[in-house]
Amino acid sequence: MARTPRKWQGARNPSGLKRVRQAERRHAILQPRRSAAKTLIAKAVTVATTTPESADVAATLAEAISALDRAAKVGAIHPNAAARRKSRLALKVNAAVAGSSVVSAGHVAKSTGKAAAVKAAKARIAAGKAVKAKGAQTAAGKAKAALSKTTRTEAPTVAVVEAPKVAAAKAAPKGIAKTTAAKAASVAKTAAKAAAAAPKASASAKAAASVKAAAAPKAAPAAKPAAAKAAKAAAAPKAAKAAAAPKAAAAPKAAKAAKAAPKTPKAK
Numbered sequence: 559m560a561r562t563p564r565k566w567q568g569a570r571n572p573s574g575l576k577r578v579r580q581a582e583r584r585h586a587i588l589q590p591r592r593s594a595a596k597t598l599i600a601k602a603v604t605v606a607t608t609t610p611e612s613a614d615v616a617a618t619l620a621e622a623i624s625a626l627d628r629a630a631k632v633g634a635i636h637p638n639a640a641a642r643r644k645s646r647l648a649l650k651v652n653a654a655v656a657g658s659s660v661v662s663a664g665h666v667a668k669s670t671g672k673a674a675a676v677k678a679a680k681a682r683i684a685a686g687k688a689v690k691a692k693g694a695q696t697a698a699g700k701a702k703a704a705l706s707k708t709t710r711t712e713a714p715t716v717a718v719v720e721a722p723k724v725a726a727a728k729a730a731p732k733g734i735a736k737t738t739a740a741k742a743a744s745v746a747k748t749a750a751k752a753a754a755a756a757p758k759a760s761a762s763a764k765a766a767a768s769v770k771a772a773a774a775p776k777a778a779p780a781a782k783p784a785a786a787k788a789a790k791a792a793a794a795p796k797a798a799k800a801a802a803a804p805k806a807a808a809a810p811k812a813a814k815a816a817k818a819a820p821k822t823p824k825a826k
Contacts, residue, residue, distance in 0.1 A: 588629075589634075591625075591632055591634040592634050595622070595626050595634075595643075598621050599622045599625075599626075599647055601618050601622070602619045602622040602647060605618045606618075607654045610655040611655075615651065619647070622647055623644050626643055627640065
């Protein structure tokens with residue numbers, strides 16, 4: 559069976575029950591002191607406002623002050639609270655006797671509109687974010703702010719490049735996804751290194767091009783004799799062939815003439 563919920567939520571152990579009894583007894587003793595002090599304060603103010611010229615004003619004021627002192631001495635109210643109430647009571651009574659009113663220095667509500675308050679809150683939030691993003695006004699703080707700004711600007715392009723890889727990694731099994739993720743990380747590292755080295759490479763290429771452009775006029779005069787020598791070397795085989803062609807054509811005729819000549823008898 560389900561038990562009914564407990565309705566009594568107070569103390570249950572012996573020490574807690576004792577505290578409850580002590581609080582009840584203390585309240586029964588001290589509360590009348592507080593009530594008497596409040597009653598006498600109200601009476602003094604009423605007498606001072608209704609009959610400011612009577613002798614009862616000083617008597618009622620003295621009674622109220624003594625009641626506050628007794629309450630503070632017993633512990634019904636705090637001594638500072640008793641001093642504050644006596645001061646305010648004296649101001650009110652003096653003002654009533656003089657025929658003027660006392661304006662209590664309470665909490666003054668702000669007269670700011672809702673729209674102005676919302677605008678001010680947004681401005682404070684924006685200023686706080688700007689201060690956090692900027693960091694300390696030092697070289698390290700400025701460098702950190704610049705680095706965070708560049709990373710924020712480069713983040714969308716990296717996300718666009720990495721989106722197909724991420725989709726493929728999700729579609730693949732776990733083991734393959736790990737390997738593809740590692741490959742993607744390595745590719746990203748190499749791309750970052752290449753991007754970092756690109757300015758240096760472009761600078762070195764520009765320097766080499768400038769060196770070549772400076773050396774080109776000097777190399778042009780030296781290239782002319784070399785070109786003439788190459789042309790002579792290319793024409794030499796042709797000239798040799800042309801010189802050898804008549805000799806080759808005359809060789810068969812000489813052989814025929816030698817065969818047709820009469821043989822001379824050998825001398826014995």
